[in-house]
Amino acid sequence: MGLFSADRSPSAKLGLAILIGLLLAIPLFSVWMLVYDRQMQSETARASIAEGWGGPQHVAGPLLVIPYRQTVTETVTEGGRPVVRSRQVWQELTLSPEIADIETVIRPERRQRSIYEAVVYEATMSGKARFAMPEDLSRFGVAVPDMALDRAELRFGISDPRGLFGQPPRVSVAGRPLRLQPGGGTAATSGSGFFAWLDAGSLAVAAVTVDFAYDFRGNGWLSLAPQAGDTRWRVTSPWPHPSFQGGFLPVERSVSEQGFTATYRVGNLALGQSLVSTGAPEGNARAPQRVMDPSVVASPAGGYEARIDLVQPVDLYSRVNRATKYGFLFIGFTFLAFLLFDVIGGVHVSAVEYLLVGAGLVLFFVLLLAFAEVIGFTPAYVVASTAIIGLNTAYSAAVLKSWRRALFIGALLIALYVVLYILLSLEAFSLLIGSLLLFAALAVVMYLTRNLNWGGREAAEA
Secondary structure (H helix, E strand, O other): OOOOOOOOOHHHHHHHHHHHHHHOHHHHHHHHHHHHHHHHHHHHHHHHHHOOOOOOEEEEEEEEEEEEEEEEEEEEEEOOEEEEEEEEEEEEEEEOOOEEEEEEEEEEEEEEEOOEEEEEEEEEEEEEEEEOOOOOHHHHOOOHHHEOHHHEEEEEEEOOHHHEOOOOOEEEEOOEEOOEEEOOOOHHHOOOEEEEEEOOHHHHOOOEEEEEEEEEEEEOEEEEEOOOOEEEEEEEEOOOOEEEEEOOOOOEEEEEOOEEEEEEEEEHHHHOOOOEEEEOOOOOOOOOOOOOOHHHHHOOOOOOOEEEEEOOOOOHHHHHHHHHOOHHHHHHHHHHHHHHHHHOOOOOOOHHHHHHHHHHHHHHHHHHHHHHHHHOHHHHHHHHHHHHHHHHHHHHHHHOOOHHHHHHHHHHHHHHHHHHHHHHHOHHHHHHHHHHHHHHHHHHHHHHOOOOOOOHHHHHHO
16 A cells, blocks of 8 residues: 555554655745845845945043153163163053033934835934043053143044034033044044044143034944943933843833933943053054944944844844744644544545645745735734635635535634734743643644554554
8 A cells, every 4th residue: 555545544644744744844944044035135225225324323432542651661682781771652541531421312214215124313412521630640650740631632432433414523621612533433433433632731630521412323223332430321212112232221211102211320330440541552543444334233232332222113024934933833733634634534635735735834924924024014914824724725625525624724724823923922922832732732633533543454454
């Protein structure tokens, strides 16, 4: 008796259903790869939409950098004898502000091209920073007379300076505006940003307060690298779907349909760094810097930054991807129903009929992806599931020789699609619900086949 004969045993019929189910893993995997490919195309399209607008922005500063002279000694060999020589070199003293009070207003905007959409934003960063000469400066081997206070620099970091727009950044000290120069950003932004020359002679006797404000554009997310002794950052935006990430979370936040507000408070003890650092000058600090690629929207947040993502509420590709992973559940339950009609109800189901029904189940995920890109996930789910339920129910009526049996298949598919939608909505309980569903299915099968002779005619003849 062959595997494809009409009078094969129940065990052979079960083996046939399993074999066809495994073969359907090939097109199911192809659908999964299609979802991944469309997701990559979507991210490329979003980066293209945001091109020229400004990439995801990472801002830092201000920092006060002061050159100072330092005497170093070195041992050289002259005439075969070691000789100690002294010379003076220029080093840089970097001061973080004692207090940085920063306020940011983010104005998001949706931009669309064809079926793809990207979230871009304009932001205004403003605030005050107070610098003071540390009382324990001598511990760093630096003396005030050795400093070139008239050659100090105020450095501001922004990861993608292409996003600076509108009126130029405004930086002032004691009401006196400073002239800004490109480059010379902070290490947190790989040197990208802008700086201003500053005569910081008064810093030797009193604190210096810096006022600053600048407008910039970006997309995806905005992060701040806190560097002050006490950083206070307040962010407001009408975007209703923020995601707070990074190593520092807001101490206060409010999210509603009208937008969000968030307040951060970070001290340098939490940063694990001193307000003073010394080192050799960065010779290429004002050289042109490579800006961030806009395609890094999905890059993870760092441990020493406060980051706000302007997420889109529905990521249809991740939901379709998750739905595809449940493809075997659909195929298994549907084939199980056909197998029970075959071995218990006496209705012969051929291999081709199994294959066609399985192909329809796989096609659901292709339809879901195609429609979701155009009309959204939930409407696409309704359209695709309705089409496949109607197709397989009508075909089952011919295969099972009964509309009553076909309606059972239709009811089973409706229940499966409803359960799948619940699983996609309740991600935290998806494993629990799925395992309970499988347990219930196994119990039903064991009950219905408890008296079945799986060996069929061969076992009876034995």
